[in-house]
Amino acid sequence: MLRESMNEKILVKMYNKPYVIRFTKTNDELDTVFIYTRDKREVEIFLAILGTNISLYEPDIKSQEIISWLSEKTYADILPTVKLTGKEHEEVLKCFDKIGIHPRVQERLQDAFFKTKLDESFIHKSSASNVMLSQYVSFEDTDIICLNAFYETEEIKLDHIADDHVEAMLLTEISRQAGIAAAGVVQDPSKIFIILKEERLYKRFVKRDEPATIQVLCVAPKIAGYCVFSLIQEGVCCMKGCLVGRSFTNKEEYVR
Secondary structure, eight states, rough: OOOHTTTBHHHHHHHOEEEEEEEEOOOOOOSOOEOOOOHHHHHHHHHHHHGGGGEEEEEGGOHHHHHHTTTTHHHHHHHGGOOOOOOOOOHHHHHTTSSSHHHHHHHHSSGGGGGOOOOEEEETOOOOGGGGGGEEEEESSSSSSEEEEHHHHHSSSOOOOOOSSSOHHHHHHHHHHHHHHHHHHOTTTTTTEEEEEEEEEEEOOOOOTTTEEEEEEESSHHHHHHHHEEEEEETTEEEEEEEEEEEESSSHHEEE
């Protein structure tokens, strides 16, 4: 199926993919997630992340630069030229939250299996009581995974618990666990991903009495890489960020 999709055109006149890039807003309610951008670099990034799961709605495009670049081009022509290298984390972070969680993924996350906790060893924990994420859903032929978030852990003791929102300290731990989980999915299983730098942007409170989902992408081509994430509640990104790190054979190698 993927091989057949590689021969399809990227510019389309009908919605034919789970994600579609448009220049202008639309009220169409379909099994399609629209990404709005007019920026060529963002289009490159979305193609690199989503591959054959995204197309561009040609009647909407007013940029001659993008038309000239993609006219009559297939995924096989373009995808090899837009691969992420592991060094563009700042650019990816700026636009990653535009990739909404697809309805098919949201539906799967409601299944009972995806309400159970991720195995503690997968995120370097020794106790299930400290796991703040569910089993993950992978999206099609991409490195994106989505997980339900849990707001409790025995590792973090708060002297004040807010009634209406989840504390930033807990959200920090959720995002760190998500990054480690995503790295575990895409990298060499003999390696461990060590986070060396973290950046987060809080956009609105996460309500304690409402569920939230975290969508995360790990880009780790060789040694250095990064994970970008967006935490989504009620269809809105409440927090996004980036975890930059390196892969090591073991923790002793990192210490040395």
